[in-house]
Amino acid sequence: MSFLSNSGTVHVEVRVKNEFRLSEIRNSLERALLAYFHSASSLPRNLAFVPDIIQIQRQYLESVLLERDNGDGQAWQNTEIKYRFHFYMTQRVEATGGLFPAGGSGDSDDIDSVVSANHVLLPAVQFVGLWENLIYETGLKEKLLKFALSALTFSQHRVDMNVIACNRLLLLHGPPGTGKTSLCKALAQKLAIRTQGSYAYTHLVEINSHSLFSKWFSESGKLVARLFSKISELVADRNNLVCVLIDEVESLAYARSAMSSNEPRDAMRVVNAVLTQLDDIKACPNVLILATSNLAQSIDLAFLDRADMRLFIGYPGMPAIRAIYKGMLAELMTARVLQREALEAEDAEEGLLTQLAERSIGLSGRTLRKLPLLAHAQYTSSDLFELDQKISLSDFLDAMLEALEQHLAEQR
Ligand code: ADP
Numbered sequence: 001m002s003f004l005s006n007s008g009t010v011h012v013e014v015r016v017k018n019e020f021r022l023s024e025i026r027n028s029l030e031r032a033l034l035a036y037f038h039s040a041s042s043l044p045r046n047l048a049f050v051p052d053i054i055q056i057q058r059q060y061l062e063s064v065l066l067e068r069d070n071g072d073g074q075a076w077q078n079t080e081i082k083y084r085f086h087f088y089m090t091q092r093v094e095a096t097g098g099l100f101p102a103g104g105s106g107d108s109d110d111i112d113s114v115v116s117a118n119h120v121l122l123p124a125v126q127f128v129g130l131w132e133n134l135i136y137e138t139g140l141k142e143k144l145l146k147f148a149l150s151a152l153t154f155s156q157h158r159v160d161m162n163v164i165a166c167n168r169l170l171l172l173h174g175p176p177g178t179g180k181t182s183l184c185k186a187l188a189q190k191l192a193i194r195t196q197g198s199y200a201y202t203h204l205v206e207i208n209s210h211s212l213f214s215k216w217f218s219e220s221g222k223l224v225a226r227l228f229s230k231i232s233e234l235v236a237d238r239n240n241l242v243c244v245l246i247d248e249v250e251s252l253a254y255a256r257s258a259m260s261s262n263e264p265r266d267a268m269r270v271v272n273a274v275l276t277q278l279d280d281i282k283a284c285p286n287v288l289i290l291a292t293s294n295l296a297q298s299i300d301l302a303f304l305d306r307a308d309m310r311l312f313i314g315y316p317g318m319p320a321i322r323a324i325y326k327g328m329l330a331e332l333m334t335a336r337v338l339q340r341e342a343l344e345a346e347d348a349e350e351g352l353l354t355q356l357a358e359r360s361i362g363l364s365g366r367t368l369r370k371l372p373l374l375a376h377a378q379y380t381s382s383d384l385f386e387l388d389q390k391i392s393l394s395d396f397l398d399a400m401l402e403a404l405e406q407h408l409a410e411q412r
Contacts, residue, residue, distance in 0.1 A: 221273055
């Protein structure tokens with residue numbers, strides 16, 4: 001079994017509506033889509049917005065996403081393409097109920113919130129579109145996805161880990177707000193969609209390292225044990241793929257060395273328990289560990305030395321910044337906050353967008369995504385709310401630029 005395909009492959013991720021029986025409609029949907037693909041001279045990425053395709057089947061479809069293996073965003077010529085279909089429905093149930101201590105900020109007084117872990121069954125509706133909306137240099141996301149798929153292929157083939165190193169441990173590191181956590185979640189969602197043939201269920205268990213350390217040290221040991229015993233139950237069933245996300249893994253390392261804590265020995269015990277448990281579950285073939293860290297320098301954690309892949313995620317470059325801005329402007333047009341205008345129609349607006357993007361170099365994706373609201377709040381007239389007037393693109397770009405300048409001034 002291999003999850004990989006060659007670069008002439010287009011993956012077709014078909015999200016179908018829950019109320020219909022997938023097995024009954026699958027073949028006819030596939031035939032209809034293939035006929036459509038073959039008749040089209042070039043293909044868009046996302047068929048959800050193409051109004052007149054396959055009329056009859058539309059009622060079953062939530063969305064159709066096409067993705068080429070190498071992440072090439074060009075319109076595709078139809079020659080020699082192989083299509084690989086992945087039909088899926090998003091899971092209805094939130095798997096959290098009772099399985100894990102309730103996820104949360106960890107600052108509540110409730111002991112059960114100390115070891116924060118969220119458990120979600122994938123593909124989950126809240127992660128739909130997450131992958132597509134994370135924008136990096138061409139090929140970065142695809143590299144990550146292929147890497148994870150290769151590691152799982154090795155597992156499926158029971159490749160001897162003593163002969164070939166393969167720990168199914170990925171580390172994403174880089175400055176805060178660059179989308180590392182989101183990328184891990186989006187990757188887990190992708191894997192759920194792409195590996196359905198091998199794993200009936202994909203689980204995402206998110207461990208918040210921060211919340212492991214609170215005033216409840218003496219109790220956290222027990223909670224860590226409970227958390228991992230639940231994870232082990234999931235892992236024991238080889239039909240499950242279990243993705244364990246450890247956010248801000250440096251806080252584990254930090255806690256280990258933090259002798260300033262009031263209860264260092266308890267802290268140490270908890271951290272060691274987590275690390276030992278992680279080491280144990282890592283040995284299982286159906287576990288993928290995804291860790292994020294905001295520290296650029298190496299983190300002093302033994303288990304991270306064995307990471308199969310360390311990927312640096314930095315601030316977005318010019319093309320990514322422009323794409324993020326364009327996506328946000330398009331969303332505001334769809335939501336009818338802005339007047340609908342072609343984004344590249346006017347040279348003047350193109351110039352403003354370029355100026356905006358140039359001034360945004362060195363800012364994180366998280367900061368960029370906050371700008372439209374700031375711009376709208378600060379620089380547009382308040383009667384707009386009452387009049388329900390739509391703002392023109394050039395006015396809004398001006399407002400964005402002002403909001404950006406103010407943000408930059410505040411950073412100094
Ligand atoms: P990190 O884990 O690196 O601190 P997060 O995953 O919490 O970052 O990302 C914060 C937000 O910033 C996300 O909601 C995401 O939408 C946005 N974001 C960050 N980087 C990017 C990017 N390269 N492209 C699109 N959105 C991004």
